[in-house]
Amino acid sequence: MEAVLQVVPVVGETTWSFVHRVAAAYGLDAADLTGEWQSANWTQHKDRGCAGGEVLLDEVAQEQLARWCRVPAGYLARALPSWAAGPQALAGRGGDGRGWMRWRTGVLEWGSVVFGCGLCAAQRGGGGRRVWVYGPQWQRLWVRHGRWLLEPGGGHPLRWVEVASLAQELGRAQRRWARVTRAAKEGGVAPREVNSWPLTPFAQ
Incomplete structure (x- = not known):
């Protein structure tokens, strides 16, 4: 998947919200992107759409997401509160070149989630999709x-x-x-x- 659009995260955004916005920029669903990665745990489909849900990514998946959104991984690490937890939570997995992800209840670790400012999100790409941030x-x-x-x-x-x-x-x-x-x-x-x-x- 070659990036053609830039999607920039809103500071404090959940990684799961950002994955949705990156997918929307390409006219895809979030599941189309997460389908590129192996899951370390299972979650019900209904829970994947809730604002309090979160997805952690290992280094391979993080690099892929950075390429798709055309934003350096270092910036993503500063903007997305859960970003740094991914490699640690998925340590020991991988080795075949394919990314890994782990579902997590974000509100338990990074606090409550609110809707982000739609005007700011629209300026950062993602097809005008709603945005969730920790607040x-x-x-x-x-x-x-x-x-x-x-x-x-x-x-x-x-x-x-x-x-x-x-x-x-x-x-x-x-x-x-x-x-x-x-x-x-x-x-x-x-x-x-x-x-x-x-x-x-x-x-x-």
């Missing part, structure tokens, strides 16, 4: 386009809400969250316990 509840403001990112499966059809009028205030709060995190740890609680309320400004 803790206290860091979901997408400053560039003034959007608050929402979780999939929240009982509504929205992927984000426009918060441009609140972006400055929310941005300040988000930047200060590091102090809240430190205080939470000192107090013996997790940051998510401090910020236990969802921001759902649906009045628009």
